[in-house]
Amino acid sequence: MDGALNLKSLLLCSEEKIVRVLRRTLGDLEIGVELCTNADAALRKLTRERFEAIIVDCAGPGAGDVLRSARTSPCNRRAVAVAILDPDKGMRSAFEIGANFVLYKPVSVERAKSSFRAARALMKKERRRNARVTVNIPVAMTSRESEARLKANTIDIGEGGLAISLPRRSKPHGSWGLTFTLPGSAKSLEVDAEFAWEGTGTQVGLRFRDQTPEFARQLREWLGRNSPDVEKDDPPARCQLTDLSLGGCYLDISSPFPVSTRVTLSMRAAEVELRAEGIVRVMHPDKGMGVEFSQTTPEHRALLEKFLNLLTEHRDVMPELLVEPEGLDIESSNTSSAGETEDALLGLFRNQAALPVDSFRAELRKQRGMASAAGAPA
Numbered sequence: 001m002d003g004a005l006n007l008k009s010l011l012l013c014s015e016e017k018i019v020r021v022l023r024r025t026l027g028d029l030e031i032g033v034e035l036c037t038n039a040d041a042a043l044r045k046l047t048r049e050r051f052e053a054i055i056v057d058c059a060g061p062g063a064g065d066v067l068r069s070a071r072t073s074p075c076n077r078r079a080v081a082v083a084i085l086d087p088d089k090g091m092r093s094a095f096e097i098g099a100n101f102v103l104y105k106p107v108s109v110e111r112a113k114s115s116f117r118a119a120r121a122l123m124k125k126e127r128r129r130n131a132r133v134t135v136n137i138p139v140a141m142t143s144r145e146s147e148a149r150l151k152a153n154t155i156d157i158g159e160g161g162l163a164i165s166l167p168r169r170s171k172p173h174g175s176w177g178l179t180f181t182l183p184g185s186a187k188s189l190e191v192d193a194e195f196a197w198e199g200t201g202t203q204v205g206l207r208f209r210d211q212t213p214e215f216a217r218q219l220r221e222w223l224g225r226n227s228p229d230v231e232k233d234d235p236p237a238r239c240q241l242t243d244l245s246l247g248g249c250y251l252d253i254s255s256p257f258p259v260s261t262r263v264t265l266s267m268r269a270a271e272v273e274l275r276a277e278g279i280v281r282v283m284h285p286d287k288g289m290g291v292e293f294s295q296t297t298p299e300h301r302a303l304l305e306k307f308l309n310l311l312t313e314h315r316d317v318m319p320e321l322l323v324e325p326e327g328l329d330i331e332s333s334n335t336s337s338a339g340e341t342e343d344a345l346l347g348l349f350r351n352q353a354a355l356p357v358d359s360f361r362a363e364l365r366k367q368r369g370m371a372s373a374a375g376a377p378a
Helices: 016-028 039-048 063-072 091-096 109-130 213-226 298-313 344-351 357-373
Strands: 007-012 031-036 053-057 080-085 101-104 138-143 149-157 161-165 175-180 189-198 203-209 237-244 248-252 261-269 272-284 288-293 320-328
Touching: 007 016, 007 039, 007 109, 016 031, 016 109, 031 039, 031 109, 039 063, 053 063, 063 080, 080 091, 080 109, 091 101, 101 109, 109 320, 161 189, 175 203, 189 213, 237 298, 237 357, 248 272, 248 344, 261 298, 272 298, 272 344, 272 357, 288 344, 344 357
Parallel strands: 007 031, 007 053, 053 080, 080 101
Antiparallel strands: 138 149, 138 175, 149 161, 161 203, 175 189, 189 203, 237 248, 237 320, 248 288, 261 272, 261 320, 272 288
16 A cells, blocks of 8 residues: 555455456545455454545455444544445445445446545545644533533544543543633633543543534634644535425535535525535435535524525526535434424435435425425425
8 A cells, every 4th residue: 555645445355357446546536545355354454453444345255244343443433434236236235234335336437436536525524533633731621410620631632522631540421511722722612522431541532522613613723723744625516406495405416425424515696605514314326415404593594594585586596505524423313403394305304215316306306396386495
């Protein structure tokens, strides 16, 4: 593997033709490839090294064990997993054992590039999420259960959490509120966190929970200025809006992101601009994806209503849309928002996601026609 390539992938495959195509494709995308021709070798690699992508030919023996093992491996559980399938195999079986993307045989350069373009954007986000910046700053901690207070010093910090040194050897647990100020900043940050691991001596790790968009933005910008070795993100991908409601949207895009990907959408129509955060609930390879909005503030809802009204009143206006991934939300479940039973689009995402792609998109068109007849936004 080329050590100059920062993104690393583990490929389990014994078919020479597929290996040649993927080496060429991944090389063009500046993703290094470490090849294993049998499952035992791949399983050993997973326990010893960190990879941003795990690519598995599911026709080989032990392929399912490798995908399942990646999901339970401490250092590779957030890796982007790609399953290579025979054309008569269904996607659902691959997703059930941990795959994020599916690539059907015969594997062509064009098809592989389409899938791995979206995968690479996610790989970079996940690599940045795992990056740590060494920093020693004081942290005030308050237990959400007992109101107990602690003061500690950080060891390092990343997008997903931080490591601290406690003032004494102890085993804190549960949820805590953290307050700290990053070097060079005048504003303190507040976030909830939970204990994720225990190290030697007084060292422990905390995982951030329920980050606000403002907290995430400030931390991401600070990390970007202080961790120069992390790759720049891929530019946002252009897509076409086909369906929009107050709860979510469906986008036509040739390289969709997998289910449970957190995304940021930038929408613009006429003079109205909208930035929305969401989670992918439905993904159709090479076709599109359904996104459920995760923001529920009155301000965001008001702006979304304004955007919907503009599109309803001016059918000739074509909105401009950009989408970029923010990472895999592997613990995510469908959110339950007020009025969810009245949102037909969200109902389709939640209740009909298993439909074949053509049937699902037919249901979208049918729903779109009903909405237009009723004078509601399509």
